[in-house]
Amino acid sequence: MSEKPILRVAVTGAAGQIAYSLLYQISSGYVFGEDQPLALHLLDIAPMMGVLNGVVMEIQDCAMPLVRDVVATDDPNVAFKDIDAAFLVGAMPRKEGMERKDLLAANVKIFKVQGQALDQVAKKTVKVMVVGNPANTNALICSHYAPSIPKVRKILLTGAAVYDIKKVTIWGNHSSTQFPDMEHATVKGQAAAELIKDNTWVQDTFVPTVQKRGAAVIAARKLSSAMSAAKAASDHMKTLFSSTPEDDWVSMGVFSDGSYGTPVGVMFSFPITVKNGAWSIVQGLSLSDFAKSKLALTGAELCEERDEAMAVCQA
Numbered sequence: 001m002s003e004k005p006i007l008r009v010a011v012t013g014a015a016g017q018i019a020y021s022l023l024y025q026i027s028s029g030y031v032f033g034e035d036q037p038l039a040l041h042l043l044d045i046a047p048m049m050g051v052l053n054g055v056v057m058e059i060q061d062c063a064m065p066l067v068r069d070v071v072a073t074d075d076p077n078v079a080f081k082d083i084d085a086a087f088l089v090g091a092m093p094r095k096e097g098m099e100r101k102d103l104l105a106a107n108v109k110i111f112k113v114q115g116q117a118l119d120q121v122a123k124k125t126v127k128v129m130v131v132g133n134p135a136n137t138n139a140l141i142c143s144h145y146a147p148s149i150p151k152v153r154k155i156l157l158t159g160a161a162v163y164d165i166k167k168v169t170i171w172g173n174h175s176s177t178q179f180p181d182m183e184h185a186t187v188k189g190q191a192a193a194e195l196i197k198d199n200t201w202v203q204d205t206f207v208p209t210v211q212k213r214g215a216a217v218i219a220a221r222k223l224s225s226a227m228s229a230a231k232a233a234s235d236h237m238k239t240l241f242s243s244t245p246e247d248d249w250v251s252m253g254v255f256s257d258g259s260y261g262t263p264v265g266v267m268f269s270f271p272i273t274v275k276n277g278a279w280s281i282v283q284g285l286s287l288s289d290f291a292k293s294k295l296a297l298t299g300a301e302l303c304e305e306r307d308e309a310m311a312v313c314q315a
Helices: 017-027 046-062 100-121 135-144 192-196 199-211 213-221 227-240 289-314
Strands: 007-012 038-043 067-073 085-088 127-130 154-156 169-171 179-181 250-255 267-275 278-281
Touching: 007 017, 017 038, 017 046, 017 085, 017 227, 038 046, 046 067, 085 100, 085 135, 085 227, 100 135, 100 289, 127 135, 127 227, 135 250, 135 267, 135 289, 169 250, 169 289, 179 199, 179 289, 192 199, 199 213, 227 250, 250 278, 267 289
Parallel strands: 007 038, 007 085, 038 067, 085 127, 127 154
Antiparallel strands: 154 250, 169 179, 169 267, 250 267, 267 278
C-alpha cells in the first residue's frame, strides 16, 4: 500500500507553551490521522530561535514515525511555503496595564505580515486556524491580507466538545463577552435545561464563570492556558479535515453572514457542522431574549475591534 503524500503543517509561536503541547498532538497522528506523514513548519521570532531549536531537538528525540521533516525559521515566507494547514498560535500577549486596544494594535502588525505571506506562498487550499488572541480580530486581519485564500478556509478557535455533552454553543467573540449557550445542549441525549432546572444559576453563575475562565487560569498559574488551548486547536483542525457527528455540532469562529442577526463581516463564533471538510452554520435555532442580548453585546464588541484594527492597518 502506497504512503499518503506528505502534509505540510505550519505552527507559529512554535517556541511557546501552547505550541509545546500542540506539536506532540499533531506529530502523534491525533489531528490528521495515524497514517498521514507530516512535515512541520515551525515559525517564531528571531530572539526565540535558540529555544525553537531546542523544540526541534525534542521532536527528533521523540522519534515520531509520521514526522518526515521539520523546518524551523523566523521567516513567514519560509514557514508558509506550500503548506496544507496552519495553526497561528503566536501573538503578542496582553501584559499588565495594557489596554485591549494596545493589544489589538500590536497584533494587527503580526497578522498583517502573516496574512500577506499566506497569500503569497501557501497553497490556496490551506486551512488556517487562528489561536492567538484577540483571535477573532487577528483572524479578520489575517484574512483581509490573504484575499486569494477563500474565507471558508479560515477558522478561529472558540470551543471544544466534552464527552456525553452535545450541542453546547459558544457565540461571538473570544473574550469576556463570549456567550456559552446551553439552551440546545444535551447530556446523554437529555436536554440540559431539564436536568438543571435553574435558569438563574445558568445566567448568573454558569455564563460569567465560562466568560472569565481565562482570567481565572491566569490568576491560578500566573500564565495563560496552554494545554487546553492546544487540545482545542487540535480538535478544531481534526474536525476540519473530517466531519462532525450527525447528531452534534461544534463551535467555530467563522465569517459572519448575518445569521441570527449578527453583524456581517466579522469573525463570529457560531454552531458549526462540518461534512467532508466543508463547514456550515447551523440554522433555525430558537434563541431566548437573554441569548439575543448576549449576541448583540458580543457582536458590538467585535465591530468595535474591527474598526480599531482597520484604523491601525491604514495608519
